[in-house]
Amino acid sequence: MTPTCSGKFICYPYTGKKRCGKVKYGLLEIDEKENREEATFYLFMLSKLFPFLENDMGVDLGTANTLVYVRGKGVVLREPSVVAMDQASRRVLAVGDEAKRMLGRTPGSIIAVRPLKDGVISDFEVTEAMLKCFIEKASKSQNRWKPRPRLVIAVPSGITEVERRAVCESAAHAGARSVRLIEEPLAAAIGVGLPVQDASGNMIIDIGGGTTEMAIISLGGIVFSRSVRVAGDELDEAIMNYLKRAYNLMIGERTAEDIKVKIGSVYPMEKETSMEVRGRDLVAGLPKTLTITSQEVREALLEPVQIILESVRLTLERCPPELSSDLVERGVVLAGGGALLRGFDRLLSEETGLPIHVAEDPLSAVVEGTGKVLDELEFLTKLTTSDGRG
Numbered sequence: 001m002t003p004t005c006s007g008k009f010i011c012y013p014y015t016g017k018k019r020c021g022k023v024k025y026g027l028l029e030i031d032e033k034e035n036r037e038e039a040t041f042y043l044f045m046l047s048k049l050f051p052f053l054e055n056d057m058g059v060d061l062g063t064a065n066t067l068v069y070v071r072g073k074g075v076v077l078r079e080p081s082v083v084a085m086d087q088a089s090r091r092v093l094a095v096g097d098e099a100k101r102m103l104g105r106t107p108g109s110i111i112a113v114r115p116l117k118d119g120v121i122s123d124f125e126v127t128e129a130m131l132k133c134f135i136e137k138a139s140k141s142q143n144r145w146k147p148r149p150r151l152v153i154a155v156p157s158g159i160t161e162v163e164r165r166a167v168c169e170s171a172a173h174a175g176a177r178s179v180r181l182i183e184e185p186l187a188a189a190i191g192v193g194l195p196v197q198d199a200s201g202n203m204i205i206d207i208g209g210g211t212t213e214m215a216i217i218s219l220g221g222i223v224f225s226r227s228v229r230v231a232g233d234e235l236d237e238a239i240m241n242y243l244k245r246a247y248n249l250m251i252g253e254r255t256a257e258d259i260k261v262k263i264g265s266v267y268p269m270e271k272e273t274s275m276e277v278r279g280r281d282l283v284a285g286l287p288k289t290l291t292i293t294s295q296e297v298r299e300a301l302l303e304p305v306q307i308i309l310e311s312v313r314l315t316l317e318r319c320p321p322e323l324s325s326d327l328v329e330r331g332v333v334l335a336g337g338g339a340l341l342r343g344f345d346r347l348l349s350e351e352t353g354l355p356i357h358v359a360e361d362p363l364s365a366v367v368e369g370t371g372k373v374l375d376e377l378e379f380l381t382k383l384t385t386s387d388g389r390g
């Protein structure tokens, strides 16, 4: 007889063994909150007997987007890392896509926040609530009887021990049975299918929302990595600052991102474009519309892009010579949302002299990597660090 779930109770066949909970209709009724550990243990044992009950998830907990991979199903969730909540009670009102639509448009009583900044958790409580909601959403497509999930979470390579612990704790509070962490560039390299286990040099650059991560990988490990807290968000900010400086025009984060995605580039384009931008005139205080060209956007992006280029140069300088020669042959893979910015591959190729390949789906590279790690469990112990709970 299979266990069933009713409201806050988990019921499973009564085996005669004394457990906390009351027996009803031949089933042992366990208060999920009070006896969560016992119920989880029971379900864990079941999942060992029946592997289809396994509940493993890979999570790319990004500054801009969170993606969840469910073992055996693939990527089941991709939503912005945004939470809308009531300012006074801090009650969560919306998460993900719905909350992002509210960014910059909320009335006084509601705030829409991004709980991760520069790739790391800046608000624990809100991150926990968001992660919990995403885990529940991702589990929806699953059998209700799956035990609490084991998570593999990708984190920036440059984060501190305290920040790592914060991710583990947030995930545990959000309902994870155990948590393993994998460094983002390693996950991205696995995700795009680089032969990371070979004795040869592979290089990946992941330009996300909060951080740009770059790593040289060989024999299943990171030989050298670098993480700079300059990525998509800084590019948006650079556009906002440019419009303020040049036109006294104040625009919001979402408009800046829109400009970047629609006409942004970092290398001269064959056909330059322009777009209409609406904002608030800082002098008159009134709404204003103007047209901005792609050349202007490129000029605005110059400074943060130079920081990223400098970081790539420094990483290549630290690359052992044998691996450098591999890179000349194999090139470098570009992943993360920033890889979609027009001309980044050409600019990097010109600056480094190396062939640059943009990943097929740059936004999914990291989560696909966590998924592959889940699928090949022997990877788990080798490439990840555990929170010590399994």
Ligand SMILES: Nc1ncnc2c1ncn2[C@@H]1O[C@H](COP(=O)(O)OP(=O)(O)OP(=O)(O)O)[C@@H](O)[C@H]1O
Binding pocket: 060, 061, 062, 063, 064, 065, 066, 118, 119, 120, 207, 208, 209, 210, 211, 212, 231, 232, 233, 257, 260, 261, 264, 335, 336, 337, 338, 340, 341, 342, 362, 363
């Ligand atoms: N077509 C595009 N052109 C330029 N930038 C883009 C495009 N699509 C998405 N982006 C940018 O990519 C960034 C999000 O990328 P991604 O989802 O890889 O980041 P993340 O993983 O959430 O962040 P991080 O890894 O830093 O924590 C955002 O800044 C977004 O504006």
Ligand SMILES: [Mg+2]
Binding pocket: 060, 062, 063, 184, 206, 208, 209, 336, 366
């Ligand atoms: Mg990322």
